[in-house]
Amino acid sequence: EVQLVESGGGLVKPGGSLRLSCAATGFTLSSYSLNWVRQAPGKGLEWVSSISPTGSSIYYADSVKGRFTTSRDNAKNSLFLETNSLRVEDTAIYYCARGSYDILTAIAYWGQGTLVTVSS
Amino acid sequence: DIQMTQSPSSLSASVGDRVTITCRASQGINSYLAWFQQKPGKAPKSLIYAASRLQSGAPSRFSGSGSGTDFSLTISSLQPEDFGTYYCQQYDRYPLTFGGGTKVEIK
Numbered sequence: 001e002v003q004l005v006e007s008g009g010g011l012v013k014p015g016g017s018l019r020l021s022c023a024a025t026g027f028t029l030s031s032y033s034l035n036w037v038r039q040a041p042g043k044g045l046e047w048v049s050s051i052s053p054t055g056s057s058i059y060y061a062d063s064v065k066g067r068f069t070t071s072r073d074n075a076k077n078s079l080f081l082e083t084n085s086l087r088v089e090d091t092a093i094y095y096c097a098r099g100s101y102d103i104l105t106a107i108a109y110w111g112q113g114t115l116v117t118v119s120s
Numbered sequence: 121d122i123q124m125t126q127s128p129s130s131l132s133a134s135v136g137d138r139v140t141i142t143c144r145a146s147q148g149i150n151s152y153l154a155w156f157q158q159k160p161g162k163a164p165k166s167l168i169y170a171a172s173r174l175q176s177g178a179p180s181r182f183s184g185s186g187s188g189t190d191f192s193l194t195i196s197s198l199q200p201e202d203f204g205t206y207y208c209q210q211y212d213r214y215p216l217t218f219g220g221g222t223k224v225e226i227k
Contacts, residue, residue: 035216037164045156045164045207047216059214095163104211106154106169108176113163 002026002109004096009114016086016118022079022096022111030054030074033099035107036081038092038116048094049081052103059103064090086118122147122210126219134227139195141222143208148188152212155184155193158221159204167206168193200226 008020022034036048049070050059058070069082079096093113099105123146133139143153151171156164166175168184171191181196195202203226208219 044221045158045209045218047209047218050214050216061215104152104214106152106166106211107156107209108166108169110163110165 002098004098004109004111006094006096006111006114009094009116011117011119012086013120014086014088014118017082017084018086018116020081020083020094020114020116022081024077024079024096024098027098029072029077029079031101033101033103033105034072034079035097035099036070036079037095037097037107037110038090039095039113040089040092043092046092050099050103051079053101057103083116086116088118090116091118092116121215122149122213122217124208124210124217124219126206126208126222128222129220130223130225132225132227133198135198135200137198139198139202139224141193141206141208141224143186143191143193143219145189145191145210149210149212151187152210153184153186153191154209154211155182156207156209157202157204158207164207195224198224198226202226 003025067085095113096111097107098109153171155168158164167178172184205221
């Protein structure tokens, strides 16, 4: 069974940092692209970042470019999102989502999400 | 960026009704369109990919159609567990973009 479990969320002050993790089980991580998607309270879904199966290609939304960094460790079946210079508007549930065998593919599975709250 | 516009923004229907949600892309996206269902307080679930292909585990009463700029998601016979918000998303090019969502309520 495919499972994605996010962790690392919490309360942080504006300008602060958090490192989000996503642990994957039930499939071979190195074969699939991965995504981060977020959802602000009461709002819709917003794509944040995508990373190819090998990590050679990474894409970011303009709203996070230069502040967030996506990486993966296929040997440890894990995806990461380093978030820096956090803003109040970054407050959201952050979901890890699995694509398919290449970059730019449909999302098939979602994690349960981890909540990031940016507030003074 | 490609804008995705869903309609209606909300609907209320009875069990057994046929329900259709539409999604329009501001530019052609071939068939690179997905549909997701999200229930309150839960993570989204994947229903449809490539505009019309059913994701593994999604009920067969869900179907998708369209290509280019105009797409639709149809629930052939609405069930009580189908309440929630439905989102379309294009994956033709970056940035990936989602529609604003359609909230489905059961009468």
